[in-house]
Amino acid sequence: MADDLCFFFKDNLILKPQKTSSLLLRIIVLVCAMLCGVYICSVHLKRISAGTKDEALSVQVVRGQCLVPHVEPWEKPYVHYPNPETFRRDECACHPVRSFAILSTQRSGSGWFETLLNSHTNISSNGEIFSVKDRRSNISTITETLDKVYNLDWLTSASKRECTAAVGLKWMLNQGLMQYHEEIVEYFKSRGVLVIFLFRRNHLRRMISILANSYDQNAKPLNGTHKSHVHSSHEAEILAKFQPTINTTLLIPNLRQVDEMTTKALEYFRSTRHIVVYYEDIIKNRTKLDEVQDFLRVPRIKLTSRQVKIHKGSLNEQVTNWDDIEKTLRGTPYESFLNADYKL
Incomplete structure (x- = not known):
């Protein structure tokens, strides 16, 4: 989608004077970079959140295994x-x-x-x-x-x-x-x-x-x-x-x-x-x-x-x-x- 935006603005910029075209292009690039950064950060945050949940579950599983197998039933x-x-x-x-x-x-x-x-x-x-x-x-x-x-x-x-x-x-x-x-x-x-x-x-x-x-x-x-x-x-x-x-x-x-x-x-x-x-x-x-x-x-x-x-x-x-x-x-x-x- 970011590429489509770039092409769209590129076509419009041909009709503008050189100085205006250059300034708008810089603004568009900056906006695209910001949008991409926000998207990447959101993806990573979701992965970290999922990882934390998995880790918590892992700890719970480990603690659940504290009943050592070699302990006799009468001894538990x-x-x-x-x-x-x-x-x-x-x-x-x-x-x-x-x-x-x-x-x-x-x-x-x-x-x-x-x-x-x-x-x-x-x-x-x-x-x-x-x-x-x-x-x-x-x-x-x-x-x-x-x-x-x-x-x-x-x-x-x-x-x-x-x-x-x-x-x-x-x-x-x-x-x-x-x-x-x-x-x-x-x-x-x-x-x-x-x-x-x-x-x-x-x-x-x-x-x-x-x-x-x-x-x-x-x-x-x-x-x-x-x-x-x-x-x-x-x-x-x-x-x-x-x-x-x-x-x-x-x-x-x-x-x-x-x-x-x-x-x-x-x-x-x-x-x-x-x-x-x-x-x-x-x-x-x-x-x-x-x-x-x-x-x-x-x-x-x-x-x-x-x-x-x-x-x-x-x-x-x-x-x-x-x-x-x-x-x-x-x-x-x-x-x-x-x-x-x-x-x-």
Whole structure:
């Protein structure tokens, strides 16, 4: 059409004077160039728009393929693809993530156990989050906190961010867990949360550790600083010097209370997918950590921790009234606690 216009004006220009003809010709050429430019731009814009739609569809298709083919059908409820609000997972967007919770009691080796898990390149365990009372004030605050953790939006020094393959937290039984157990069980089942129970078989050792830790909170023998866990033998030796005196009148009721609480927790959460791990078993046999890694479906690697054990050796060396304790526990269901359960 542009050519026809040029020919039409060309015929008319022959009848005009030279100057007018030249000026009109320039104007016509300019107009034709502008029309051609507008046409070309419109064509390209349509193609770009179509390409953008195709690209969006392509992204949606890729995201739709996040269900990895090798995941077994029974395992699919436990495989997640979080979409964090605080960062982008980039190349790991389709890398599956499993959610977990370590359910334990204070001074059962949970801090040490968590550092072992966090030494794995793909595991992020975010600590004792519900030690803060406001986060466990009701079931709504609990689930809001859990949602943030399992969506990878709870950022701590343990977070592996975009390439996390297993994300979780450490949760003590007395931090709202037993109080709201029905709602939490339903949440765990609906969200496919894997439960790791970590307990101590010898509740007497745990009691000694609790009393020693309580003393350290008040006395602060390490240069005026309270430390629940230490990273040097020197610090461990200083804290181990304290020997508590156990109230033998309350000893059996206290041991029974812990026994009942752990038994009740196992009963409450038995319908979840779970594994039970004992501190003593990990001390004696590190292959137990392989079982935990298999449970979380992460590659097996050697897990390490910088924490140094504080209380070592025989129990009779760790308290001031061993004879009284021995007399109290002999002939009771807790007599086995008097025996050495592992060597260090």
